[in-house]
Amino acid sequence: MAKPGLPQGMRDFSAETVRKRNFILDTITGVMKLYGYQPLETPAMENLDTLLGKYGEEGDKLIFKVLNNGLHDPKNAAKAKAGFEKLMEGKNTSDLTERALKYDLTIPFARYVAMNSGNLTMPFKRYQVQPVWRADRPQRGRYREFTQCDADVVGSRSLINEVELSLIYHTAFTQLGIPQYRLKINSRKILTALAQKCGGSEKINTLSIAIDKLDKIGLVKVKEELLSRGFTHTQVETATAFLELSGSNEEKLEAVQHLFENNEWAAAGISEIQYVLQHTPGLPVDVDLTLARGLDYYTGIIFEAKAPEEVKIGSIGGGGRYDDLTGLFGLPGITGVGISFGIDRIYDVLEEMNLFPASIQQSVKALLINMGAHEADQAFQYAQALRTAGIACELYPESIKLDKQLRYADKKHIPFAIIIGALEIASKVALVKDLATGHQEKVELTRLVEYFSNK
């Protein structure tokens, strides 16, 4: 028999990990709800056509495709063969795989908005927390199944949305105990102005993709990439001068204004960033002109949340405004803005900084020791009384040695043991033992629920 295992890049989450993950997810979605964002869930599988071509050529290769069922049925065989031939030529085909696993939450959200646009209350604010799947090469911190956590609002151009999304980041990170995060902000409109000065607006994507790599590969390599992409030396110098602008937020914005005098795109971008800055006093917002975001659908303000320097984890969230989310699905002109939280990285930040509250692991308040069949029947009554009062407890199911039962309590982080043996039944008291301190006290059986209600 084969030893049981897990597919590469996939994880089981034990109780301890689930609780830590839920601490993060409940905190974040709790904040999103305060701002009127509502839940949405879409299925794991989408039609292959819905996903193909949305994530670039590289992305298409990383989509997990689901084999059609019943392919060996004679009536499907011809189609299956045609599909397999296309597959072997490296082509995409739904002949073999009509369905695929979702690759992110954005495209399914766009598909949902396009399908239901007549029934949605606009502006439509949704949050979504679901797993996505990518056939990436697994490595430290990168998995083939991971949870995305997004908030988007569509159908409103107001910058109040950008402000509120900044505040959602801030409130969530503060509640999670990482107020030392930084929120980087830039505008694709300013990058459009730069593209215009470097040959034309249509160069915005090539430019953004190159700038997006700055953190990883450094300025020298970015300049090389731009040259290799057809930018002239002068244009590359213009871009470099822009990327090297420094100073406070205000100084940077002034320098941009100076660099792109009379450019409407730059002026719009600057004024939008200023609006957000003015409405988020006290937040650790940094204007970062080198922030570009690789995805080509962003058109306005863009965000990136950075983990505290000390943990060297980098980005823990990102997002921005887009002008045409659903055009690909036949519904043009839907603008919106969204942010995403990097759950696995936030988990790593909290782990490294030792920020998970110990209390989240304490789910059961007391273990009732099983002192034999008759005594257990009595103890069971008190276990039920505690549960009815909302106090989680366990009655050990077998009457094994006391120290083994106590070891069980210890492993499950149960703070109290309750002993109700023959002696205790006779004297109508329970022996309650604090397992951390070893302190024991007698509690009248009739007062047991009251006793634990105050613990």
Add this chain to the structure above:
Amino acid sequence: MAKPGLPQGMRDFSAETVRKRNFILDTITGVMKLYGYQPLETPAMENLDTLLGKYGEEGDKLIFKVLNNGLHDPKNAAKAKAGFEKLMEGKNTSDLTERALKYDLTIPFARYVAMNSGNLTMPFKRYQVQPVWRADRPQRGRYREFTQCDADVVGSRSLINEVELSLIYHTAFTQLGIPQYRLKINSRKILTALAQKCGGSEKINTLSIAIDKLDKIGLVKVKEELLSRGFTHTQVETATAFLELSGSNEEKLEAVQHLFENNEWAAAGISEIQYVLQHTPGLPVDVDLTLARGLDYYTGIIFEAKAPEEVKIGSIGGGGRYDDLTGLFGLPGITGVGISFGIDRIYDVLEEMNLFPASIQQSVKALLINMGAHEADQAFQYAQALRTAGIACELYPESIKLDKQLRYADKKHIPFAIIIGALEIASKVALVKDLATGHQEKVELTRLVEYFSNK
């Protein structure tokens, strides 16, 4: 452009539906936690080998298989071709599909226990709420993606577990507002006694599979099936006499005792059922000798929870004890008992009986009306103050006509509108409108948070 759509048998869940589903899931898992059950999550994908052969021949066909990536790569082509040929012969192969989507939560749980047995605290009590996928023909109430919700305890033979699982059913259904459910109980040990009287213990599975269909096809057809499966007329009459035993719980158990005098299996089954009945006074438990459960791994007490008669929905949960969960994965002798809640059917019960609390849909307390850029800046401050106090609210992002903003509040079930216009700013009061009654009142701006804290 193709109209966007969803794969057959898959569903989007809107906010209203997510909230209803979460009401069910939070209630059930809340009860499971009271009894010391802890969360576990396993990935959507398992190795194909982990799943194949665990659900019978029919089940194998319904498993969604995930196509390997990079098959057209020359180094994989030979394997891919071999795999495709096997596929076309109707054979299962991981040459083409190494991974598959999980079909239920039980086999991944067994795989997890076998993989981690050294590190688990026994008895190991886990609950698990996750989607599973089956390539079934979609029909009303049957989906290709649906959520399972299981609780299992392994590593304990004590009947206290069966008792507590009965109480978990009872508490959960009561908290959900359906105390009129019925909990059917039987024992595979009694059915084993029946099998022994009908030709031998090894006939237990054939017998159980036939009896399991009684509800759907009726006694006449069950008798036909038994005859066609090689049971003699006398044996079929014995089975019929057993299935027709009636009366109160006590009367049925007495009749069973009488029918299988001196049979150890029957005696053990009866005494186990009696233990559960004695420990669950006040619960709507019915001994149902026709309850068999189709799955062949059950060996002791079996359960089925039935929806109230009036809604004609049938089973809303089931489970039982098994003696060898993980033997298939190289870890024999792990006993356990588990139950499952049928989430989609429970949803239908609550919907038909109108039992979802209206309060679960009220997520935002107030909409702050946008009266223009300057006024909105003021209103925004109060929105933030409310949110800081934990009160969910929204500031309408655009200053459009009042009635349109109020319509937004109405559609989102927001109960209050807060108007802070130029007049209100000058007089330092907000106009608060109860949108259900139309009642308006003036609230001092400094007292706004306090006002809504008491709503």
